[in-house]
Amino acid sequence: MLDWQFSLLLLSNGVLIGLMYSLIALGFVLVYKATDAVNFAQGEFVMIAGFVVVGGLTVAGVPLAVAVAGGLVAMIAFGFALERVVLRKLIGRPVIAVVMATIGLAAILRGIGPFGIFQGTRPLPLPLPDEPFVLGPLFIPPIQLVGGGVSLAFLAGFGWFFLRSRKGIAMRAVADNQQVAMAMGIDVERYFGLAWAMTGVVSALGGVLWGNMLGVDVNLALVGFKVFPVVILGGLDSIPGAIVGGLIVGIVENFAAGYVDPYVGGGTKDFAPYVLMILALMVRPYGIFGKRIIERV
Amino acid sequence: MIHRECGVLKTTYEADMALYPLPIARYTVAAIAVLFFLVIPLALHEYYLSVANLVWIAVIGALGLNILVGYTGQVSIGHGAFMSVGAYTAANLATRLGSPWPINLLAGGLMAALIGAVVGIPSLRIKGLYLAIATLAGQLIIEWTINHVTFISGGVQASIEVPRPRIGPYVLASQRAMYYFLLVFVVIAIVGTLNLVRSRIGRAFVAIRDQDIAAEIIGINIFRYKLLAFAISSFYAGVTGVLYTYFLGIANYEQFQIGVSIDYLAMIIIGGLGSVLGSIFGAAFVTLLPILIRYAMEAFSGVFFSQATMLNLIPALRLTLFGALIVVFLIVEPEGLNRLWRNIRSYFRVWPFAY
Numbered sequence: 001m002l003d004w005q006f007s008l009l010l011l012s013n014g015v016l017i018g019l020m021y022s023l024i025a026l027g028f029v030l031v032y033k034a035t036d037a038v039n040f041a042q043g044e045f046v047m048i049a050g051f052v053v054v055g056g057l058t059v060a061g062v063p064l065a066v067a068v069a070g071g072l073v074a075m076i077a078f079g080f081a082l083e084r085v086v087l088r089k090l091i092g093r094p095v096i097a098v099v100m101a102t103i104g105l106a107a108i109l110r111g112i113g114p115f116g117i118f119q120g121t122r123p124l125p126l127p128l129p130d131e132p133f134v135l136g137p138l139f140i141p142p143i144q145l146v147g148g149g150v151s152l153a154f155l156a157g158f159g160w161f162f163l164r165s166r167k168g169i170a171m172r173a174v175a176d177n178q179q180v181a182m183a184m185g186i187d188v189e190r191y192f193g194l195a196w197a198m199t200g201v202v203s204a205l206g207g208v209l210w211g212n213m214l215g216v217d218v219n220l221a222l223v224g225f226k227v228f229p230v231v232i233l234g235g236l237d238s239i240p241g242a243i244v245g246g247l248i249v250g251i252v253e254n255f256a257a258g259y260v261d262p263y264v265g266g267g268t269k270d271f272a273p274y275v276l277m278i279l280a281l282m283v284r285p286y287g288i289f290g291k292r293i294i295e296r297v
Numbered sequence: 298m299i300h301r302e303c304g305v306l307k308t309t310y311e312a313d314m315a316l317y318p319l320p321i322a323r324y325t326v327a328a329i330a331v332l333f334f335l336v337i338p339l340a341l342h343e344y345y346l347s348v349a350n351l352v353w354i355a356v357i358g359a360l361g362l363n364i365l366v367g368y369t370g371q372v373s374i375g376h377g378a379f380m381s382v383g384a385y386t387a388a389n390l391a392t393r394l395g396s397p398w399p400i401n402l403l404a405g406g407l408m409a410a411l412i413g414a415v416v417g418i419p420s421l422r423i424k425g426l427y428l429a430i431a432t433l434a435g436q437l438i439i440e441w442t443i444n445h446v447t448f449i450s451g452g453v454q455a456s457i458e459v460p461r462p463r464i465g466p467y468v469l470a471s472q473r474a475m476y477y478f479l480l481v482f483v484v485i486a487i488v489g490t491l492n493l494v495r496s497r498i499g500r501a502f503v504a505i506r507d508q509d510i511a512a513e514i515i516g517i518n519i520f521r522y523k524l525l526a527f528a529i530s531s532f533y534a535g536v537t538g539v540l541y542t543y544f545l546g547i548a549n550y551e552q553f554q555i556g557v558s559i560d561y562l563a564m565i566i567i568g569g570l571g572s573v574l575g576s577i578f579g580a581a582f583v584t585l586l587p588i589l590i591r592y593a594m595e596a597f598s599g600v601f602f603s604q605a606t607m608l609n610l611i612p613a614l615r616l617t618l619f620g621a622l623i624v625v626f627l628i629v630e631p632e633g634l635n636r637l638w639r640n641i642r643s644y645f646r647v648w649p650f651a652y
Binding site: 086089090093095097099105106110111225228232264271274275 | 631
């Protein structure tokens, strides 16, 4: 009953979508890696970025490149401001404080979303052809190809940043031990801000790509729910983990949607990654590539 | 509660742990009981009583979540799902077997406790953030299951109507009857929680919250107590779900989605983690806030917005204010409304002197 053409189609689709999940998960990983803070508002970051870009296109009427650049700048500023105003105050507090602060932030952003200019879903047009590329049995929408490419480029770029660049090494030092990093002359708070700004950059691009695929409205934030299975599977602090986790989630949800949905009446796409995640948490809670934490009293 | 003692004169642990530290505390509680059992239900209009009923339901749920998050320190984003387990258990029993409400209530609570303990199993290996995400997964999986398994949800709309609860021949149809019905459970929940947290179990919970490895070393069976915390908390949630179902007359999964879990987390954070009084404050605050916002918006609606835009804006504004309140409380007053109340009390304890 496994039709190989159909399976191949699901696989290619899953891989490309998975890479786009990886891009958003990357935003989560960057913050967690550098600051030990978890961002439950990742999806809302993407949504706000989408709103800014669409706002630039429709309200201000600027060309696409300017709107995207505006979105990038706005999200970087937002990242810095957020770190300064909210998250710096929560350093050293229990996990639940940060978790709840970002959940609260998500609520704020989701509430602001429909205010003012936006009612209903807005398209975010990109200069890409609508017809999918046909490769034998495969149909590949151009936006997914571009999305996958951008994701890979960013993942590689940030991988290089953390491994080779001076700032990236400093950021890893901050993540490893804040006190020692401070003693070595690293301005820890500046790097915290930088990490959030980097999340802003990733979210801005995520907002453009996903906004093009799904349309920009409050529901764009639901993409954020996919981040948790991705990062748990891959490991919360690992960039390769974000890629692998994203691929696994993309492929699994596509196969679930293709083969299980007809029997249970839909919705397995959102459900299957979480089941997988629960299993992963039971077996290997720190993820495939994550750092294992040893605790002492 | 409101009295002013002239110093700490306790000489035994029993005195320190007593529910009524001084005789006057008894009178305070009696006065509050008279206020809530006689004055409020007889003085208020039915509409305000229905609002009060919503507060009572939220109080029970918030107490349950506070046992888990505030006292045991296990973050849970699945409280709403446990409520739905209770609600659908009771609704199915009521419609399929026609069983009376006490059985449904107990069955709903126990079923939620069971599911809650299952969701809590990962807490043995993982904690903090990972546990939060695991309970989030629990929430989504339970939501999906209820929505897609027609045996549970009873059809496409996933809503089941339940008959009104009755005591003997008397059907609890009015809000006033519902008020008394709910208030009884609120009192049981408050007294139960107060007694739980000063017992051996409650102190084991607090030990696990403060330092779980150390707690294990002094002989607390962490696995047992963590699961117990999940079970007790989910029992409260299940009972909340059943009561809410009886209050609405219908079980609907939309009433128990992830937003509800977050509302309850907001309640205990705004009210105060690890505090019974804080849970009550938080539940009242979070339940009343949207209603107050609506009144305020309606008062100004003609000035700023048209009726239609206002209806669109109220949920958005509520969400934004909620988020802002959570963030502000976390930054400015992490111990919540309970702490503010204690500050006021300790100010008046020595008033008019400075100390």
